[in-house]
Amino acid sequence: MISQLVLFAIDICAVAILVFGLYFPRHRRRDLVVAYLGVNIGVLAVASALSTSDVGAGLGLGMALFGVLSIIRLRSTELDQHEVAYYFSALALGILGALSTTSVWLNGGLMALILAVLFFGDHPRLLRRYRHQILVLDSAITDHVKLIAHLEQLLDARVYTATVQRLDLVNETTVVDVRYALTGRDMTAGRSLAVEPVHSGAH
Incomplete structure (x- = not known):
C-alpha cells in the first residue's frame, strides 16, 4: 500500500x-x-x-x-x-x-x-537548423530541378527533399512539402518560417 x-x-x-x-x-x-x-x-x-x-x-x-x-x-x-x-x-x-x-x-x-x-x-537546440514546411508558391513549377533551386533561393537554405502535393496550372500555384536546413540566415527568422506557410511572389 x-x-x-x-x-x-x-x-x-x-x-x-x-x-x-x-x-x-x-x-x-x-x-x-x-x-x-x-x-x-x-x-x-x-x-x-x-x-x-x-x-x-x-x-x-x-x-x-x-x-x-x-x-x-x-x-x-x-x-x-x-x-x-x-x-x-x-x-x-x-x-x-x-x-x-x-x-x-x-x-x-x-x-x-x-x-x-x-x-x-525535444530540446530546441537539437538539430535546430532543420525544418519541415508546406509551402504555397504562387507559380506553377513543373521542373523539379528549378523547383529545388527556387526553394533554396527563397528559404536561403539547403533543400533535401521537395515533394509536390498539388500543382495547379490554371491558377499558377504549387503546394510543396519541403525538408530543408538553414544555412546563412538567422535562426529566429527560420523559426518563423516553420510556423506559417511561405507565399512566393516569383514566377
Missing part, C-alpha cells in the same frame, strides 16, 4: 514536470495541457483499479492503449509528431505509476528515463 502511494506521488510529480516543465514552456498549447494531465491521471486510476480486481492487467492496459490511439486517430485538431510523443509519454507514466507489483525504484527510474528522453529529444 505504501509503495503504491509512493508511485502515485512519483507519477504526479513526473507528469507535472512533463507538462509544465517540458511541454508548455516549449510549445505553449494550453488545450493539450488538459489532455496530457487527463490521459495520465485517467490511465493511472483505471490501471490501479484493474490491478486490484480479477480482470487481467494486460486487458486493462490494452484497453487504455486502444482508447488513447482512438483519441489521437479521431482528433478534431491537428497534432504534430512531438505532441503525439507527449501523449504516449503521459500514458506510459500513468501505467508505470499503477504497476505496484514491480519495484518502486525501477518504475521511478523508468519514469525519469522517459522525462530525460523528451528533455533531450
